Amino acid sequence: MSSNGPSTSPARQSRPRTGVRTAALTLSLAVAGVLGAPAPPAQAAPAAQGHHGGASQCRGQGVDPTARIRYQSDVVIDAPLSTIFKLQTDVERWPAWQPPVLTMKRLDPGPLRKGSQFRWTTPAPATPSTPATTLDITSTVRQLQRGHCILWRGPAIGEGLRIDEGVHLWTFTKVKGGVRVHTEETWTGAQVESDVPTATAALGAGLEAWLHDLKTTAEARAQAH
Numbered sequence: 001m002s003s004n005g006p007s008t009s010p011a012r013q014s015r016p017r018t019g020v021r022t023a024a025l026t027l028s029l030a031v032a033g034v035l036g037a038p039a040p041p042a043q044a045a046p047a048a049q050g051h052h053g054g055a056s057q058c059r060g061q062g063v064d065p066t067a068r069i070r071y072q073s074d075v076v077i078d079a080p081l082s083t084i085f086k087l088q089t090d091v092e093r094w095p096a097w098q099p100p101v102l103t104m105k106r107l108d109p110g111p112l113r114k115g116s117q118f119r120w121t122t123p124a125p126a127t128p129s130t131p132a133t134t135l136d137i138t139s140t141v142r143q144l145q146r147g148h149c150i151l152w153r154g155p156a157i158g159e160g161l162r163i164d165e166g167v168h169l170w171t172f173t174k175v176k177g178g179v180r181v182h183t184e185e186t187w188t189g190a191q192v193e194s195d196v197p198t199a200t201a202a203l204g205a206g207l208e209a210w211l212h213d214l215k216t217t218a219e220a221r222a223q224a225h
Contacts, residue, residue, distance in 0.1 A: 056171055056184055058149035061142055063167045067186035068196050071204040074182040075211045079222035081179050085147050085172055087218055091118045097217040098210065102134065112150075116141045124161055129195065133158035137166075148172060164189030181214065183207055 056062055056072075063070065077084055087097065089112045094101040100122045107117040119138045126132040135158040143151040149171045156163040168185045185203060192199040 056169055056182060058143040058151040058169060058171065059145055061151055063169050063184045064165070064186040064188060067167070067188050068193055069187040069199045069203060070185070071200060071207055072182070072184040073204070073207050073211060074180055075215050076175060076178050076180050077215045077218050078178040079218035081147055081172060081174055083221055084179050084181065084214065084218045087214060087221075088170060088172075089144070089150060091120075094120070098213050100206070100209070107138075112141060112144065114141055114144055116144075117154075124158055127198065130191075131160040133161050135161065135163075139168075142167075162189055162191050163187050181211065183211065 087093075091112060092104055092106055094104050102121045102123065104118060104120040107119060108115075110116075117138060117140050119136065121134050121136050124130070124133050124135050135156040137154060137156040139152040139154040141150065141152045143149070149169070151167070151169045153165055153167040155165055166185060166187050169183065171182045173180045173182070185207060187199060187203060
């Protein structure tokens with residue numbers, strides 16, 4: 001599925017190291033976010049701003065500035081930019097390093113680019129208001145700049161659970177010690193908006209788990225070479 005979403009970045013919360021990878025295999029409209037799973041405190045401030053203090057965008061586009069459900073985070077990865085960007089954009093291989101991605105299928109041939117689509121699935125456990133289900137996500141790449149950023153969006157639909165649209169932005173910046181990976185995502189839809197704190201917590205857990213998996217995999221590959 002996808003993700004979009006939007007003055008100065010809110011303070012970072014501590015990243016959970018347990019629960020996220022087991023109970024919180026969350027669907028991050030881009031990867032793994034489990035509604036109702038344990039998660040870090042929801043961010044109260046808008047997330048359209050990046051770590052650099054300006055609005056985070058990819059070729060002029062960012063997450064949904066009006067969405068009520070939003071989250072942002074970042075991490076520094078000690079690995080080459082080329083390694084990190086390839087991991088993130090070689091979507092067909094996501095299941096190999098992201099346990100919450102159950103299946104993945106590209107819907108068009110060739111390198112990932114603006115307009116590319118991919119369909120993937122991820123589990124969502126039962127909550128007091130929704131049943132356990134598997135979410136089917138169809139993501140469309142809205143913008144992509146090689147080695148710099150990618151933005152995709154799309155719906156996530158499961159039995160008894162629906163996210164009308166997720167918008168997910170990733171940016172990659174070389175810094176001392178490696179590459180700063182910044183991510184933001186927003187969700188919209190009547191069902192998830194009926195419980196904004198729970199949905200935001202699930203989104204946050206998913207994004208933190210994704211960053212953890214990306215960092216772990218990229219650094220392991222860098223050390224192997």
